Structure formats: structure tokens, C-alpha cells
Amino acid sequence: MKLSEIKNILPNLENVAFQLENGVFVPEHFHVTEIGITSKNFIDCGGVIRNENAVNFQLWNANDFEHRLKPGKLLHIIQLSEEKLNIQDFEIEVEYQNETIGRYDLEFNGTHFILKNKTTACLAQDACNVPQAKQKIALTELHKNEANSCSPNSGCC
Numbered sequence: 216m217k218l219s220e221i222k223n224i225l226p227n228l229e230n231v232a233f234q235l236e237n238g239v240f241v242p243e244h245f246h247v248t249e250i251g252i253t254s255k256n257f258i259d260c261g262g263v264i265r266n267e268n269a270v271n272f273q274l275w276n277a278n279d280f281e282h283r284l285k286p287g288k289l290l291h292i293i294q295l296s297e298e299k300l301n302i303q304d305f306e307i308e309v310e311y312q313n314e315t316i317g318r319y320d321l322e323f324n325g326t327h328f329i330l331k332n333k334t335t336a337c338l339a340q341d342a343c344n345v346p347q348a349k350q351k352i353a354l355t356e357l358h359k360n361e362a363n364s365c366s367p368n369s370g371c372c
Contacts, residue, residue, distance in 0.1 A: 216321040218270045219304045222293060224323055225286040232327035233274060233309070235319075241274055241311060241330075244282045247289060249273035250296040253308065261339025269308040270296075272321075276312070308333075 225231070233241040255267040296302050307321045309330055319330035337345050 216307050216323065217304050218293065218297075218302065218307060220323070221307060221321070221328075222290060225290045225293075228286040231284050231286050231289055233311070233330055234327055235311075235313075235330050236332055240327075242276050244277065244280050245284065246275045246277055246279070246282060247272055247284060247292060248275045249310075250292055250302075252300060252302055252305070259338040261342030263339060265338065268303070268305045270302055270305045271308050271310060273310040 230243075232243065233245070235241070249271065250273075251271050253269050253271045255269075256264070258264050309319045309321050310316055311319060311330060317330075318333055320333055322329045322331055337343055
């Protein structure tokens with residue numbers, strides 16, 4: 216989700232809620248402790264130099280049980296960060312601590328925001344000669360083409 220998307224969604228919400236993909240909600244008394252830009256400049260295993268930018272939201276679960284972040288307040292924080300940090304319309308990455316600090320992509324399901332698990336991948340698969348994943352076929356699918364199959368006790372196998 217890009218920053219512009221969350222800015223369009225927030226005015227239509229009564230409450231801001233985040234949920235992990237496993238169904239567990241971030242406690243409703245969370246704080247957004249940071250909004251900023253993260254930049255990643257790196258070289259992949261194929262020798263290509265890459266640059267990535269993201270808008271970073273950091274969620275923090277405090278013992279402040281009376282705290283409830285309202286959509287208007289979050290929108291104000293976003294607008295302030297755009298003004299003061301010159302944040303562009305990048306994809307949002309959310310930091311949230313479970314067992315360790317995790318980084319998540321962000322989606323919206325119509326009622327609340329979903330913290331989507333991130334995955335790794337080789338960015339230079341052609342240079343690394345990573346084999347293509349083999350297509351998995353159920354054995355029951357092998358007999359779909361009867362012209363190319365044998366019947367039991369026919370002696371063709």
C-alpha cells in the first residue's frame with residue numbers, strides 16, 4: 216500500500232486497527248512512534264546496484280491502556296512527516312515487535328489494516344542460475360490423457 220492510499224482510507228474510518236496475517240490484532244492501545252523514510256542501497260548477487268525507498272511506520276505496544284489513535288490524528292502525523300521530511304508516495308513498511316521486530320507490508324481489507332508477512336527472494340535469478348520451480352502434479356492427473364496411458368495387465372508398461 217502506498218502512502219496516498221492510507222491517506223484516502225483514514226478519513227472514512229472511525230478507528231484505526233492493525234491485524235497480523237495470523238488473525239491476531241495489534242492491541243488497540245498501540246502508538247505510532249515513528250513515521251519516516253527508509254532507504255536501502257545495495258548490490259544484489261548478480262552485481263546490480265539497487266535503491267529502494269519506503270515510508271516506515273513503527274507501531275509500539277505500551278502499557279498506556281487508555282490510548283486510542285484516531286484516524287484524524289494518524290492522518291495529521293502523516294501530513295506532518297510529509298511536510299517536514301519531504302516524504303514521497305512510497306510503499307509503506309510497518310515495523311512491529313512480536314518476538315522480535317518484524318517488518319510488514321500493509322494492506323486494507325475494508326475495515327482494518329493487515330500487516331502482511333514479507334518474504335525474501337533472489338533478485339538476480341538469471342545470474343545465479345536458480346532453477347525454476349517444478350510444477351507439482353497429482354498422480355491422479357497423469358491419466359487425464361487416456362491415449363498416452365496403459366491399462367493394467369496390457370503389457371505396455
